[in-house]
Amino acid sequence: MAEQDLLTRPVGNALATTENGGVQPRALPANIDAEAAFLGAVLIDNRVTEELPVELRPAHFFDPLHQRIYERIQTLLERGAVVTPVTLKPYFEADEALKDVGGITYLAQLTADGQGLLASRELAQQIYDLALLRELVSVGRTLVEGALDTSEDVAPLDRVAQAEADLFRVAEGATGGDDTASFASATHKALGLIELAINSGGHISGKTTGFNSINDKCGGLHNSDLIIVAGRPGMGKSSLATNIAFNCADRLLRDRRDGIEEEKSAGAGVALFSLEMSSDQLATRILAEQAEISSEALRMGKISRDDFQKLSFASQRLAELPLFIDDTPALTIAALRTRARRLKRKHDIGLIVIDYLQLLQGSGRATDNRVNEISEISRGLKTLAKELQVPVIALSQLSRAVEQREDKRPMLSDLRESGSIEQDADMVWFIYREDYYVAAREPKRPVETDDAKTHEAHAAWMAEMERVFGLAELIVAKQRHGATGKVRLRFEPRITRFSDLAEGEMDGGYD
Structure with a gap:
């Protein structure tokens, strides 16, 4: 199949008129051939994944089998392994969906013509874009269903806020197929934060x-x-x-x-x-x-x-x-x-x-x-x-x-x-700044009096004010990630x- 055919192949069934004049609904936007061609390109040259224009994840693929194949490819690449149809074979020998499309030979068929190598970046972008369109369809369906719900306990503003949050999630490239994170992806993020802390000199992970x-x-x-x-x-x-x-x-x-x-x-x-x-x-x-x-x-x-x-x-x-x-x-x-x-x-x-x-x-x-x-x-x-x-x-x-x-x-x-x-x-x-409270306790100034007690009291206050002036405490009273305690800071009220x-x-x- 020509490179242009892969990218322009219809991504959903067009609206069709039924015998009784009704409208047949469209299928969700997808391009299975583009997914297969892209997977084939990755299996031929693993470096394809290093130059993608978008962050492609398994959930962006429409075909569940393609999702599992790409997920396994990512796992092996993270381990530093070379991924080919041969190295994938042990992981899919018992996969029922793979048996339906020809078994293990399907993995070899993905690399048969190598067309995906000619447009791997474009294919990745299309797979990503179609995933966002599918998610937009899901958001739209949920929005319509929510808007049609007129029960008394429904708050319209809450519906609007939820719709905004869902649309933001789509705009950020998230896909709603699976909101759970595997432990592998969670640990990958954790290691990234640890690496950031190391690179910052060992004290910042955020x-x-x-x-x-x-x-x-x-x-x-x-x-x-x-x-x-x-x-x-x-x-x-x-x-x-x-x-x-x-x-x-x-x-x-x-x-x-x-x-x-x-x-x-x-x-x-x-x-x-x-x-x-x-x-x-x-x-x-x-x-x-x-x-x-x-x-x-x-x-x-x-x-x-x-x-x-x-x-x-x-x-x-x-x-x-x-x-x-x-x-x-x-x-x-x-x-x-x-x-x-x-x-x-x-x-x-x-x-x-x-x-x-x-x-x-x-x-x-x-x-x-x-x-x-x-x-x-x-x-x-x-x-x-x-x-x-x-x-x-x-x-x-x-x-x-x-x-x-x-x-x-x-x-x-x-x-x-x-x-x-x-x-x-x-x-x-x-x-907490103690100097704020000490300043408020200033005793009578000994201006026009020789009273020893007044002089003594003001001198003691001046000494205390000098001790605490410009010092502040940041009291960490709660911290989920570590210990509580105090941090001392200097405060310059003038600026x-x-x-x-x-x-x-x-x-x-x-x-």
Whole structure:
């Protein structure tokens, strides 16, 4: 069969009119001959699989027998074996479907004419495209069946959200034939993460936070994880989230410029959903941090020409930063997921940051119970992380119970309207800055008094303030992948920037 015939052969039965004038439905899109020709090309030259334009998986084949043959080919190639009809023979001698098409001789027939070698890339692309069309047919059928269901317990918006998720899955190249992963494929992914950790110096198996101390503690930010970052007002949780978002996007930008493949980069494109601050306020904060200029002075315009030049240079350097800010207020969890899918499809984002969780809205059915609504939101965020295969960082408020205790360090029970937040989260981080509370306890200043006690009290406060100023704790209160504990950081309130402690500071600070 000619090369062009393989690619243009009908991929489904045309609509036909029956004797009584009815319409005969089409078969699912498929090209069995193209599948056979491609398998034949692989069996003749195993290097064909190294140059495919798409990631072809067994589930993309329409014929179940072809699925099993390609799966076995992949397994043998991963072991470093040479795959031919002869080496495949032991695995298919008892295959009933193979017996129906001629038995073991069918494997040899696949390589008979070698036509597939002339267009192996085109054949792979067609097999992949037809698999997506079949999946689209399945999604359409499910969508129609769901839309026709008018029972009282059906929520139309839920149907729409599910349809969007299904369409996103098709657009990403997923096939719904088998949602389960074999242990072999799961271990292959695990080994890839371990290799990434080795290549990064032994401390990151996910996306970087930009902080060595946090990466060492948590191994970076892992795909499908929900990370809750919580703290009382004034602790700097928004600053930390913005710092991490910038660091991750900046790492990807630097790796791109250095010619490192994006799959091997510890950085990622970042989507930052800011429900509290506007995009220009966030941009101002990042510019102030990078130019090392007080954000307050920047807002008020109290900067010199030299400072403005620093800002200009910083702005030029960050122009290509893969950081995408959505400052739409009062987003519902469904709308956020839709926007995140769109950003994933258009910009291949690898990290999502949400500031903050309590400003999101649920579906509307749980508004009578705020705890239930927050639980719905936290479950939705965890589902989003798994669906898009990216880490999701969500900021959260803490209850005022913290202020009533002598030790102001937060605990898991302090999560406001916690519901299932603690349960859904893979990691929970608390931000704690003792200098915030010490500053609030400043005694009367000894300005116009010679009272010794006043001098002594203020001197003691000054000593305590000097000991804790600029130090922060990141308390890892929950971590599915490792141990809990504390990470010490430095915080510069003037430019709202966290950073790793210098080596000499690691043993200092507070307990």
